[in-house]
Amino acid sequence: MPSALVYISPEDPAERWRDALVPVLPEVNFTSDFHVWPDCKDTQYDPEDVDIALVWRPKPGDLKHFPNLKAVINLGAGVDTILADETYPKGVPLVRLIDPALTRHMSEFIVHRVLHFHRKFHVYDQMQRDHDWRELIQEDTLQKRVGIMGLGTLGTDAVRHLAPFGFQIAGWSRTEKRINGVQSFFGLDNLKEFLARTDILICLLPLTPETHGILNAETLSQLPKGAYVINSGRGLQIDQENLLVELDNGHIAGAALDVFCTEPIPKNSPIWDHPKIIVTPHIASLSSAQSAAQNIAENIRRIRRGETPNDLVDFNTGY
Numbered sequence: 001m002p003s004a005l006v007y008i009s010p011e012d013p014a015e016r017w018r019d020a021l022v023p024v025l026p027e028v029n030f031t032s033d034f035h036v037w038p039d040c041k042d043t044q045y046d047p048e049d050v051d052i053a054l055v056w057r058p059k060p061g062d063l064k065h066f067p068n069l070k071a072v073i074n075l076g077a078g079v080d081t082i083l084a085d086e087t088y089p090k091g092v093p094l095v096r097l098i099d100p101a102l103t104r105h106m107s108e109f110i111v112h113r114v115l116h117f118h119r120k121f122h123v124y125d126q127m128q129r130d131h132d133w134r135e136l137i138q139e140d141t142l143q144k145r146v147g148i149m150g151l152g153t154l155g156t157d158a159v160r161h162l163a164p165f166g167f168q169i170a171g172w173s174r175t176e177k178r179i180n181g182v183q184s185f186f187g188l189d190n191l192k193e194f195l196a197r198t199d200i201l202i203c204l205l206p207l208t209p210e211t212h213g214i215l216n217a218e219t220l221s222q223l224p225k226g227a228y229v230i231n232s233g234r235g236l237q238i239d240q241e242n243l244l245v246e247l248d249n250g251h252i253a254g255a256a257l258d259v260f261c262t263e264p265i266p267k268n269s270p271i272w273d274h275p276k277i278i279v280t281p282h283i284a285s286l287s288s289a290q291s292a293a294q295n296i297a298e299n300i301r302r303i304r305r306g307e308t309p310n311d312l313v314d315f316n317t318g319y
Ligand code: NDP
Pocket: 077, 078, 079, 106, 149, 150, 151, 152, 153, 154, 155, 172, 173, 174, 175, 176, 187, 204, 205, 206, 207, 208, 210, 211, 232, 233, 234, 258, 259, 282, 283, 284, 285, 286, 319
């Protein structure tokens, strides 16, 4: 029976994950049964022994080297790069990361960015640089309309943390939601109405063919004048050129972007120095190996017992 793990991440060294998994998977021999791709190619390992791949942004084609995979476990929430790989082994279940620390850290990021724009700290930052001592009008939180695209694990938690401030909160998702105090919009038919009532827009959608470019010239212009955009979903969900136009013509007052079409952003991109854009390098929430290890171990055991793992990706919806 194949029973070895392979770790595949071109970006993230294996040690962090191995160190976190060793104590929670005492039944696994990490010396003989934990391989790191592609280094293992130079060892005596047999790819047929591998039953589970632990991956973060594997390169297209990486997974096809393992003929006996029972499951692929993604070490992050978004599975877009994996599903874009046409060589993904057909029929092999894909598990995504749902982890309390990942969720918590995303909510911190969202709350910080929403308050930053709502309380005009971006303007006060500039005023300090200009030695400009003035009071700006303080808008009432109870009148401020926040809209979240994506009411899944992360969006729902962000709503929970934003609600106590008193914002008027709405969410947009594929299916209708019933969350106390949150107006639910769903499906493309309701998108225009959702955007029209949103002063601060947060994008926490997965990247799928349906959400690719969903924020474009038409939809951005449906936001009220002076709206703010926060994107920590995926860069390709916003048409970057269209966003720059709307920022430059003043329709959008500011944007906080954590994800981009090309990462890292090219050194000469206008995004870096745009006065209305706050850039972070895809750090809104980073996977924590320490926190996630228990859930991953549980899923490894479930898979090896022949049970359905938790947090399966639906190949039909793409998330
Ligand atoms: P979930 O799968 O839990 O939730 C996805 C939400 O998006 C659901 O509410 C779903 O609707 C909605 N949705 C999906 N497709 C559509 C559509 N076509 N139209 C309307 N709504 C849609 O995902 P998570 O909350 O766990 O994560 C969301 C994304 O956040 C990840 O896919 C990843 O891209 C990004 N992310 C970014 C990080 C960063 O550091 N920047 C870190 C972690 C994640 P429904 O509920 O009806 O199914």
